[in-house]
Amino acid sequence: MDLISKLARALGPAHVLTGDDTAKYASDWTGTYVGAPLAVIRPANTGEVSAAVKMAAEAGVQIVPISGNTSLAGGTHGPGALMISMERMNRITEIRPAARIAIVEAGVVLSQLHDATAEHDLSFPLTFGARGSAMIGGALSTNAGGSNVLRYGNTRSLCLGLEVVLPSGEVLNLMSALHKDNSGYDLKDLFIGAEGTLGLITGAVLKLVPQPQAYATAMVATPCLDAALTLLNQLQQATGGAVEAFEYMPGEYMDATLAMFPEMRAPFDTRHDVNILVEVGATAARDAVPDGTGAVPIVTLLEQLLSGLFEDGAVLDATVAQSDLQRKQMWARREAAAEVSLGHGPVVNNDIAVPLDKVATFLDLAKTRLAPVAPDATILTVSHLGDGNVHYTVRPKDPQPEVINGIMETVEDIVLSLGGSFSAEHGIGLAKKPSMDRRKDPVALAVMRSIKAALDPDNRMNPGKVLP
Numbered sequence: 001m002d003l004i005s006k007l008a009r010a011l012g013p014a015h016v017l018t019g020d021d022t023a024k025y026a027s028d029w030t031g032t033y034v035g036a037p038l039a040v041i042r043p044a045n046t047g048e049v050s051a052a053v054k055m056a057a058e059a060g061v062q063i064v065p066i067s068g069n070t071s072l073a074g075g076t077h078g079p080g081a082l083m084i085s086m087e088r089m090n091r092i093t094e095i096r097p098a099a100r101i102a103i104v105e106a107g108v109v110l111s112q113l114h115d116a117t118a119e120h121d122l123s124f125p126l127t128f129g130a131r132g133s134a135m136i137g138g139a140l141s142t143n144a145g146g147s148n149v150l151r152y153g154n155t156r157s158l159c160l161g162l163e164v165v166l167p168s169g170e171v172l173n174l175m176s177a178l179h180k181d182n183s184g185y186d187l188k189d190l191f192i193g194a195e196g197t198l199g200l201i202t203g204a205v206l207k208l209v210p211q212p213q214a215y216a217t218a219m220v221a222t223p224c225l226d227a228a229l230t231l232l233n234q235l236q237q238a239t240g241g242a243v244e245a246f247e248y249m250p251g252e253y254m255d256a257t258l259a260m261f262p263e264m265r266a267p268f269d270t271r272h273d274v275n276i277l278v279e280v281g282a283t284a285a286r287d288a289v290p291d292g293t294g295a296v297p298i299v300t301l302l303e304q305l306l307s308g309l310f311e312d313g314a315v316l317d318a319t320v321a322q323s324d325l326q327r328k329q330m331w332a333r334r335e336a337a338a339e340v341s342l343g344h345g346p347v348v349n350n351d352i353a354v355p356l357d358k359v360a361t362f363l364d365l366a367k368t369r370l371a372p373v374a375p376d377a378t379i380l381t382v383s384h385l386g387d388g389n390v391h392y393t394v395r396p397k398d399p400q401p402e403v404i405n406g407i408m409e410t411v412e413d414i415v416l417s418l419g420g421s422f423s424a425e426h427g428i429g430l431a432k433k434p435s436m437d438r439r440k441d442p443v444a445l446a447v448m449r450s451i452k453a454a455l456d457p458d459n460r461m462n463p464g465k466v467l468p
């Protein structure tokens, strides 16, 4: 019996897709990486994943895991491979409010978990624009970041336990709900951020946090990024570290967003170069419950702080959301970023991290040094400024391979000179493999290759990704 027939017998023919039925899995979100897989299977549980991986091993077929397919690094490209989709493994097995944990299957969509935890007044605080499609398995495999990293950390810091199907088909059960466990190497952390190259994540134990009872959200214009950092640090001091998001949108980004989505209104009457979306989340009643005048204390605090900074000239303009609708409108501008930056043909999509106080230097150096490398290129920046992550998208006039390579190398040079990373939150996939080859410490690369060889000696799990 060939592999497809065996899989159909094990999973049911409806869950083994071939030919035209695989079309929606054959292209990544950006449309850059296109290629038909051998087949796509949709297992219902860990046992079926394990059985399928063993069958693929016997047949010598390569495997590409796929969750929400929102990767921005080409991580799900699988021409000729067996793609294993997590979409049917979408059960939230348990929410334990007293322990503040959720036990989930890997195919749970991020927004599905947000809705379920909100019913317990709890939150799984990982969030970003693709939350309606991205799944827990994909978020763990890319160690996704998003806009709340400042307060809650990235996906890795929100995970207590993991279940993984190894390339051999064995099930590695690390489904611990423990906050402390020093019994040997922390294997869980190996698979988080491995982009499916070491095994297939099938389940996780996730940390939950109290759901904010009120938000203070504002658009703020500052004269420069240094002034924005003053705002951030004063606000952290005043709120005990309750700033959830601190997002930077330059004037050019605002122009491009409003041109693409004219229904979104400009945040201010005047155009500003430095626009910040700031959000503070209040969990305590003393900050969240309206006073006798109807004012919400956390909002009053933000307004007072902004007005003090306005007097000092550190804030040029500000508008504080007065309703949930206004808050959503503010977020809509930021969450349009992937479409605005990547939606117009070939770009070099840099996803870099530098220390917070080096973001302005990075932007200045990049502008100067890219001018001769890619003359007249269109540059769009949007940044999770609160954690030093800059999405720096360069659209060259002449997208020849040597120009694209020149842009990547120039950005990498600057980033490394500032003590930064060429990959902050989207991962390596295929898109950042040249950077990995050039810039990753060779000893670190050798250790990674040893780990890969030990777990996946036949190079069958997401081959060709991450490691040059």
Ligand SMILES: Cc1cc2nc3c(=O)[nH]c(=O)nc-3n(C[C@H](O)[C@H](O)[C@H](O)COP(=O)(O)OP(=O)(O)OC[C@H]3O[C@@H](n4cnc5c(N)ncnc54)[C@H](O)[C@@H]3O)c2cc1C
Residues within 6 Å of the ligand: 029, 064, 065, 066, 067, 068, 069, 070, 071, 072, 074, 075, 076, 086, 106, 127, 128, 129, 130, 133, 134, 135, 136, 137, 138, 139, 140, 141, 142, 143, 144, 145, 146, 147, 195, 196, 197, 199, 200, 201, 202, 338, 339, 425, 426, 429, 462, 465
């Ligand atoms: C509009 C938009 C906004 C975004 N914003 C952000 C952002 O702010 N921050 C951020 O970090 N990312 C962001 N991303 C990128 C992307 O959403 C994240 O990387 C997300 O975590 C990927 O999840 P997914 O379920 O779509 O994974 P997929 O795209 O399906 O897979 C991603 C990678 O993980 C592997 N994989 C998938 N499932 C598994 C599994 N179960 N086991 C092992 N490996 C697996 C895949 O092979 C692939 O290499 C954004 C993307 C879009 C389209």
